[in-house]
Every structure is written in C-alpha cells, then in structure tokens.
Amino acid sequence: MAPDISCFFLVALFLASCRATTSSDQKCIEKEANKTYNCENLGLNEIPGTLPNSTECLEFSFNVLPTIQNTTFSRLVNLTFLDLTRCQIYWIHEDTFQSQHRLDTLVLTANPLIFMAETALSGPKALKHLFFIQTGISSIDFIPVHNQKTLESLYLGSNHISSIKLPKGFPTEKLKVLDFQNNAIHFLSKEDLSSLQQATNLSLNLNGNDIAGIEPGAFESTVFQSLNFGGTRNLLVIFKGLQNSTIQSLWLGTFEDMDDEDISPAVFEGLCEMSVESINLQKHYFFNMSSNTFHCFSGLQELDLTATHLRELPSGLVGLSTLKKLVLSANKFENLCQISASNFPSLTHLYIKGNTKRLELGTGCLENLENLRELDLSHDDIETSDCCNLQLRNLSHLQSLNLSYNEPLSLKTEAFKECPQLQLLDLAFTRLKVKDAQSPFQNLHLLKVLNLSHCLLDFSSEQLLDGLPALQHLNLQGNHFPKGNIQKTNSLQTLGRLEILVLSFCDLSSIDQHAFTSLKMMNHVDLSHNRLTSSSIEALSHLKGIYLNLASNCISIILPSLLPILSQQRTINLRQNPLDCTCSNIYFLEWYKENMQKFEDTEDTLCANPPLLRGVRLSDVTLSCSMAAVGIFFLIVFLLVFAILLIFAVKYFLRWKYQHI
Numbered sequence: 001m002a003p004d005i006s007c008f009f010l011v012a013l014f015l016a017s018c019r020a021t022t023s024s025d026q027k028c029i030e031k032e033a034n035k036t037y038n039c040e041n042l043g044l045n046e047i048p049g050t051l052p053n054s055t056e057c058l059e060f061s062f063n064v065l066p067t068i069q070n071t072t073f074s075r076l077v078n079l080t081f082l083d084l085t086r087c088q089i090y091w092i093h094e095d096t097f098q099s100q101h102r103l104d105t106l107v108l109t110a111n112p113l114i115f116m117a118e119t120a121l122s123g124p125k126a127l128k129h130l131f132f133i134q135t136g137i138s139s140i141d142f143i144p145v146h147n148q149k150t151l152e153s154l155y156l157g158s159n160h161i162s163s164i165k166l167p168k169g170f171p172t173e174k175l176k177v178l179d180f181q182n183n184a185i186h187f188l189s190k191e192d193l194s195s196l197q198q199a200t201n202l203s204l205n206l207n208g209n210d211i212a213g214i215e216p217g218a219f220e221s222t223v224f225q226s227l228n229f230g231g232t233r234n235l236l237v238i239f240k241g242l243q244n245s246t247i248q249s250l251w252l253g254t255f256e257d258m259d260d261e262d263i264s265p266a267v268f269e270g271l272c273e274m275s276v277e278s279i280n281l282q283k284h285y286f287f288n289m290s291s292n293t294f295h296c297f298s299g300l301q302e303l304d305l306t307a308t309h310l311r312e313l314p315s316g317l318v319g320l321s322t323l324k325k326l327v328l329s330a331n332k333f334e335n336l337c338q339i340s341a342s343n344f345p346s347l348t349h350l351y352i353k354g355n356t357k358r359l360e361l362g363t364g365c366l367e368n369l370e371n372l373r374e375l376d377l378s379h380d381d382i383e384t385s386d387c388c389n390l391q392l393r394n395l396s397h398l399q400s401l402n403l404s405y406n407e408p409l410s411l412k413t414e415a416f417k418e419c420p421q422l423q424l425l426d427l428a429f430t431r432l433k434v435k436d437a438q439s440p441f442q443n444l445h446l447l448k449v450l451n452l453s454h455c456l457l458d459f460s461s462e463q464l465l466d467g468l469p470a471l472q473h474l475n476l477q478g479n480h481f482p483k484g485n486i487q488k489t490n491s492l493q494t495l496g497r498l499e500i501l502v503l504s505f506c507d508l509s510s511i512d513q514h515a516f517t518s519l520k521m522m523n524h525v526d527l528s529h530n531r532l533t534s535s536s537i538e539a540l541s542h543l544k545g546i547y548l549n550l551a552s553n554c555i556s557i558i559l560p561s562l563l564p565i566l567s568q569q570r571t572i573n574l575r576q577n578p579l580d581c582t583c584s585n586i587y588f589l590e591w592y593k594e595n596m597q598k599f600e601d602t603e604d605t606l607c608a609n610p611p612l613l614r615g616v617r618l619s620d621v622t623l624s625c626s627m628a629a630v631g632i633f634f635l636i637v638f639l640l641v642f643a644i645l646l647i648f649a650v651k652y653f654l655r656w657k658y659q660h661i
Contacts, residue, residue, distance in 0.1 A: 032057075039063065047073060054078055061085035061107075069093040073100060083107040092116045098123040105129040109155075112136055118144045126150050133179075134158040141167050153177035157205075160184055164206075166195040175199045181207035181228070188241065189215045193222060201225040207251070214241025224248070231255055235263065235284075239270025246275045253282035253304075262287040271296035278302035278325075285309050294319040306330050312338035322346050329353040329376075336377075336391075337365035347372055353402075354379040361387075367394035374400040378426070383407035392418045404428040404451065411440035420444070426451040428475070434458065442467025453502070454478035464491040471495050475502040477526075484509040484531065486539075493518045500524040504549070507531065513538040522546060527553070528573070534558045537565055544568040551601065552576040556609065558588040567595065575601040578608035579618060583625035592618055 027050065028039040034054045041062035051058070056078050065072070065087040073079065079100045089111035096117070097103055103124035113135045121127065127148045137143070138160040145151060146169045153176060161183040166172065178196070185206060196202060201223065207230035219242045226249035229238050235252055242250075262285045272295075279297075282304055286293070289310075297303070297319040307330040323344050333339060334357050341347075347369050352359070358381040366372065372395055384391065387409040392398065398419040403409065408431040416422060422444050432455045434440055441447065447468055453475045457464065460482050465471075474495065481490075484507050492498070498519050508530040516522070516539050525540065528551040537558070540548065548569050555577040558566070566572060581589065596602060596619060607613040613621060 047076065051076070056102075057081040059083045061087065063087050065089055067091040067093065068096050070095040070098050072096065074098075076100070078102060080104045084111065085109040087111060090114045092120045094119045095122060096120045101125050103127055105131075107131040108135060109133040110135070113142070116142060116144060120144055122147060124148070128152040129155075131155045132159070136160065138162070140165075140170070146170065150174055153179075155179040156183070157181040158183070162186075163192060164188065164196075164204075165192045170195065172196060172199040172202075175202060176225070177203045177205075179205040180209065181205045181230075183209055185209040186211060187213045187215075188218050190218045193218045196222075201248075204228070207231060211237060211241075213237060216241070217244075219243070219245040222246070226251065231258060233258075235267050236270070239267065239274075243270055243273040247277075249278040249280075249302075250276050251280045252284075253280050253306075254284060256283075258283075264288065265290060265293045268294065268296050276300060278304075280304040280306075281308060282306040283308065290314060291316040292318055298322065301325065303327070313340045313343065315340045315342065317343040320344055325349040325351075327351045330356060332356050333359055335360045335362050335365070337362045339365070341366050342368040344369065345371075349374045351376040352380065353377070355381070357381075358383070358407075361391035363390045364393040366392065370394055370397065372398055374398075376400075376402040378402045378404040378406070381407055383409070385410045387411055388415055389418045392416070395419050397421055400424040402426040404430055406430040408433060410435055412436055413438045413440060414443045415440035417443050420446070422447050424449040427455055428453040429455075431456050434461070434464065437461060437463060439463050439466040439468075441465065444468060446470055449473040451475045452479065456480075459491055462489060462491050462493075466491075466494055468495060469497065471498055473500040474498055476506065477502050478505045480507050486511045486515045488512040488514045490515055492516070495519060497521055502526040504528040504530070508536075509533075511536040511539040513541070515539050517542060519543075523570075525549070529553075534562055537562045540569075541565050545570045547571045549573045550577070554578065556580045557585045560587040563588065563591050566598075567591075569598065571600055572598050573600050575604035575606075577605075579606070580609045581607035581613045581616070581618065581621050581623070582610055583623060586623055586625045589618065589621065589623060 028037045028042070028048060030037055034052050036057040037051055037055055038059045039048065040059050044063040045065065053075050055076050058076065058079060058081065061083050062085065065084065066089065068089060070093065077099045080102050081104060085107055086109070089108065091114060094117040097120065100123050104126060105128065109131050110133065121144055128150055129152060130143070130145065132143060133155050134157070136159065140156070140161065146167070149171045151171050152174050157179050161180060162185055164180055164185060186209065188211060203226040204224060205228040207228045209231070211229055211232045212234065214237060221244060223246045227247050228251040230251050230253050232238055232252065238252065264287050278301060283306070286308055291314045295318045300320065300323055302325040303320070303323055304327040306327055310328065310331040311333065317340070320343055324346060326344060326347055326349070328339060329351055333352065333355055336359060339352070345368060348371055350369065350372060353376050359377070361382060361384055375395070375398060382403065383406065395418055399421055401419065401422060401424070404426045405428065410433040413436045416425070420443055423446055425444070425447060428451045434457065441450070444467065448470055450468070450471055450473070454477065457479050459479060486508065492515070496518055499521055501519070501522055501524070504526050508527070509532065511532065520542065522543055523545065524547045526549040528549045530553050532550065532553040532555065534555045534557065540546070546569050548571065551573045555574065557580045592599070599605060602619055603617065605618050607616045607618060607621060
C-alpha cells in the first residue's frame with residue numbers, strides 16, 4: 001500500500017489524501033462470476049483453493065501438472081470445459097475425471113503423455129470434444145474412449161499415427177470431426193475406412209500426410225461432409241481412390257513450403273466417377289489448360305483456384321455451368337475480362353482478391369454474371385478515373401461489393417447505379433475522389449453497411465452521404481473532418497437508421513453537442529484515438545444503452561453534469577486517456593468505482609495526474625477530499641486572529657468617534 005499523500009490548497013486550506021492499493025499476487029482471472037476462470041501461465045502445480053466449486057469453464061494451460069489423478073479436480077464437479085494445454089502432463093491415472101460427469105470438452109494439447117489409464121475418462125457422461133494434438137502418441141488405442149458414446153470430435157494432429165483404423169468398439173455414432181493432420185499416414189485401406197462406416201457426414205482431416213496410396217474401393221459408397229488431403233503430391237492417387245464416393249467438400253491444396261505441383265487434364269478423370277460439391281486446388285499449377293480440363297466437374301457448386309498461377313481462363317469451358325462460387329485470388333490476371341465470365345452463368349459468388357498484377361476492370365467484363373450476389377476485388381491495385389457503372393454493368397442483383405485496398409478511384413454521381421441491390425460496400429483504404437457535389441451513393445437505398453475507412457474523403461460536403469436511408473453500419477475511421485470538428489450541420493444528419501458509427505483515428509478535437517441529434521437509433525459509437533475532451537460527451541446526451549469507445553483521447557476531468565449521460569450507456573471504454581485523479585475529478589472517480597461493470601479495459605484505465613499516481617488503475621485510487629486536521633487548526637487560528645483584529649478595529653473606531661463629538 002502506498003503512503004498517504006497530503007496536498008495543501010492554500011486558498012481553501014483543504015487537504016487531499018490519496019492512496020492506491022495494488023497486489024502483486026498472481027491470481028486466476030474471473031471471466032464470468034463463479035463459472036469461468038483463466039489460470040493460464042501462472043506457474044501453478046495444483047488447482048488453486050480460491051476457485052469456487054461451481055466453476056464450469058477452466059483455462060489452465062501453461063502450468064505444471066506432471067501427474068493428474070482422481071483428487072486433482074475432484075471438487076470441481078460442475079466442469080464442462082477444461083483446457084490443460086502444455087501442462088507437462090506425463091501420467092493420467094485411474095478415474096482422474098471420475099467426478100466430472102458434465103465435462104463436455106477436454107484439451108490435452110502439447111503434453112508429453114506416457115500413460116493414460118483405461119478408466120481415466122470413465123467419469124464424463126457427455127464428453128463431446130477431445131484434443132490430443134502434439135501429445136506424441138503413435139496409436140489411437142492409447143485413448144480410452146470406448147465408453148464415450150457422445151463423442152463428436154477427436155483431434156489427433158501432429159502425432160506419430162500411421163493408420164486411421166479405429167479400435168473395435170470405438171464410438172462413431174455421433175462422430176462429426178476426426179482430425180489426423182500432420183501424422184505419418186501414407187496408405188488408406190478398406191479395413192481403415194470400414195471402421196468409420198457408422199459415422200455419418202464425417203469431416204476427415206488428413207492434411208499434411210502426403211497420401212501415397214489408396215486401396216481400390218476403400219471409399220466406395222462412403223459419404224463425407226469433408227475430406228482434406230492437403231499437401232498430397234499425387235492427386236491422381238486421390239481421385240482414383242475416391243471413386244464412387246459422395247463428398248460435400250474436398251480440400252486438395254498445397255502449401256507455401258512445398259513445390260508447386262503441375263496438374264494435367266488427365267488427373268481429373270476420376271472425378272467423373274464421384275459426387276463432389278466443393279473442391280479446393282489452391283497453389284497447384286495447371287499445365288496446358290483447355291476448355292475440356294474441367295469436363296468432369298459437372299454438378300460442382302464451389303471451386304477454389306487460389307494461387308494457381310492463372311493468367312487467363314479459356315472461353316467455352318465445359319463442366320462449370322452450374323458453379324455457384326469461384327475463387328480466383330492471388331493469380332496473375334491483367335484484365336478482368338481474362339476470367340471469361342461467360343463460362344459461369346450460374347455464378348453467385350466471385351472472389352479475385354490479392355491479384356499479383358495490377359488488375360484492369362475493363363468494360364462489362366462481368367455482364368454475363370447476372371445472378372452474381374457477392375464480388376470481392378480487394379487488394380488488386382485497381383485504379384480508374386470513372387468508377388464504377390461501366391465496369392459493373394448488368395450486375396443488378398449484386399448485394400456485396402469489396403473494392404478495398406486498391407489504388408485511387410474517382411466516383412461520379414450515382415457511381416453504383418448498376419448495382420441498386422447493394423447491401424454491403426467496402427472501400428476501405430482505397431482513396432476516393434468524389435468529382436461531383438452530389439453523393440456517389442445516393443441510389444443505394446438498400447445499403448446497410450458502408451466501409452469508408454482511410455479513404456481520405458472530403459467531409460466538407462453535407463451531401464456526401466445522401467441517399468442512404470437504410471444504412472445501419474458506417475465506418476469512417478482514418479478520415480478527417482474540417483478543422484477537426486463535427487459541426488451541427490454535417491453529412492451524417494441524413495442517416496436516421498444508423499446503428500453503428502466508427503469515427504476512430506479521425507483527428508477530431510471537438511463534436512458539436514447537436515451533431516448527432518438525428519441519429520437516434522445508434523447503439524455503438526467508436527470515437528477512440530482522437531483528441532477529444534470530455535465536452536464532446538454532450539453530443540451523446542440523447543442516446544441510451546450504447547457501446548461508447550472513448551479510448552486514447554484527451555479526456556482528463558469529467559464534470560458532474562456529464563455523469564448522467566455516461567450513466568445511461570451500456571459499455572464505456574476510457575483506456576489510455578490522461579485521467580485526472582485529484583479532488584478536481586472526485587465526483588467522476590467515485591461514480592467510476594460505483595459503475596465499474598459498465599467499463600471495459602479497466603486494467604488500462606489509469607491515472608495520469610498527479611505524478612505520484614501516474615500509471616495507477618482508477619479502481620485502486622482512494623481520495624479523501626475533505627478538510628484535514630492541520631487545515632482545521634490553521635483555519636481556527638486564522639479566524640481567531642481575524643476576530644481579535646476586528647474587535648480592536650471596532651474599539652478603535654468607537655474611541656475615535658467619541659473623541660470627535
């Protein structure tokens with residue numbers, strides 16, 4: 001406990017004493033009262049006695065528990081989630097979780113397990129999710145789960161397992177996820193797959209195993225929600241092995257640390273004998289692509305060709321007429337017309353993100369995609385002096401458009417007239433040049449989300465955001481207002497249905513108290529990282545129950561008249577403000593302690609003044625702003641001296657008056 005600090009005020013002779021209480025003891029963090037606790041990385045070798053018996057979720061990773069047994073967690077009978085990642089566990093004894101009947105999720109990731117008793121998991125009756133990632137096991141037989149009939153997911157990645165064959169009696173009735181990624185599995189047999197027959201709509205992850213062989217007929221008549229063979233070099237083996245199977249999602253991509261694999265049209269012949277809805281082929285190299293390369297893809301709904309070195313797609317592609325979603329990100333197109341959009345008449349979602357060359361939008365390159373709903377052209381170095389009606393011609397059903405992180409775009413009035421159904425428009429980090437006085441967005445009557453962050457827009461025009469009656473979410477982060485001030489009359493006044501407003505990093509120094517009066521539906525206001533003082537809080541007086549972020553501003557003293565405005569808000573963030581912790585701010589400091597449930601980031605809500613309390617949390621400061629004993633003594637002395645002098649003065653005046661009668 002820091003010593004009391006006395007501060008003399010010469011005029012009033014008041015003294016203020018301040019003290020801060022801090023604790024250096026490391027304790028578990030309570031996330032939800034009496035239910036959820038975080039005890040990560042505290043160097044603990046046992047369960048703290050301070051944890052209540054009612055604890056349901058416990059994050060206990062990065063501690064030291066070499067051996068766990070039936071007494072380790074015995075009193076925590078309500079546990080549903082337990083994370084023991086990297087606790088240096090070697091031994092798990094009999095009946096370790098005997099008392100945890102409600103345990104739903106157990107995480108044992110990155111523990112060097114040597115022994116696990118047959119009855120270690122006999123207690124839980126509703127265990128659904130088990131994590132044995134990076135535990136050094138070489139066989140599934142190591143895990144005693146034969147009685148866990150409710151098991152839904154089992155994660156066994158980064159071990160030394162060489163076969164996916166499940167032990168006899170292994171519960172697969174409710175199994176939905178079986179993860180073997182990064183093991184030593186190189187061959188799949190009929191016997192391996194037969195152990196999974198009772199599992200329906202299973203997601204099987206064999207990513208990073210480089211499958212070299214599949215026994216013919218191993219996958220015959222099987223149905224999978226998803227299959228992941230990522231990192232397998234020989235795709236011909238995969239397609240032959242999967243004949244007569246039904247798969248919703250098939251992941252066949254490679255990785256950055258692997259050599260790009262060439263794919264010839266013959267590789268895909270096996271697809272003609274199977275049913276697949278979605279295929280991912282990222283980072284492969286297509287050798288000698290022709291219009292017939294994808295002829296076995298009929299019925300395919302989604303195709304991901306990210307980073308496949310494509311410069312263009314041939315026209316007249318066969319087999320992709322029913323495709324709904326196409327990903328062509330991180331390729332080498334120079335013009336949008338090079339994707340030959342007419343190949344995909346049914347397309348509803350198109351993603352060309354992060355093109356490695358500057359992408360020209362061309363004119364009407366996508367006009368055949370009249371069913372398109374979502375278009376992502378972000379990070380493509382797009383630059384145009386007349387955006388965007390010619391480029392987006394005939395996309396009348398488009399609902400989501402992402403043009404963020406591009407080069408400067410010039411917008412005219414009704415720049416998105418071809419897309420009247422837009423509900424989301426993202427132009428973040430793309431410098432916008434508005435040519436006309438009228439709004440470029442004025443025909444977007446259905447737009448709900450508009451991201452204009454860091455667009456360097458000129459907000460001196462009051463008409464900039466006209467014509468957006470349905471807008472609910474507006475992000476203006478990183479833009480600047482004239483003279484750092486939002487005036488009473490501004491471009492936001494027409495957005496009557498706005499609910500979320502982000503004005504962080506806008507270099508704002510003041511907000512007129514009537515600037516937001518027409519925005520009566522707002523429930524989230526982010527004003528962080530500006531230069532605002534507490535006076536700007538008055539602009540929010542008409543709002544109730546909002547999330548208010550005022551972090552990283554210039555707020556020091558909050559007057560008592562502003563406390564009713566803060567009291568009616570749901571959540572407030574005041575971290576990294578130069579808050580005053582003297583008697584000048586006593587009313588706010590007392591109110592803060594009484595209403596701490598309203599504040600987030602309280603650990604970073606610190607005092608800046610006086611110097612002796614700099615860096616101390618507001619919650620740890622106690623002020624005594626009353627007249628101290630020394631002050632009272634000097635005041636009494638002062639009053640006595642004043643009374644004596646007054647008596648002598650009156651006596652002298654009366655004597656003088658008597659002498660002159």
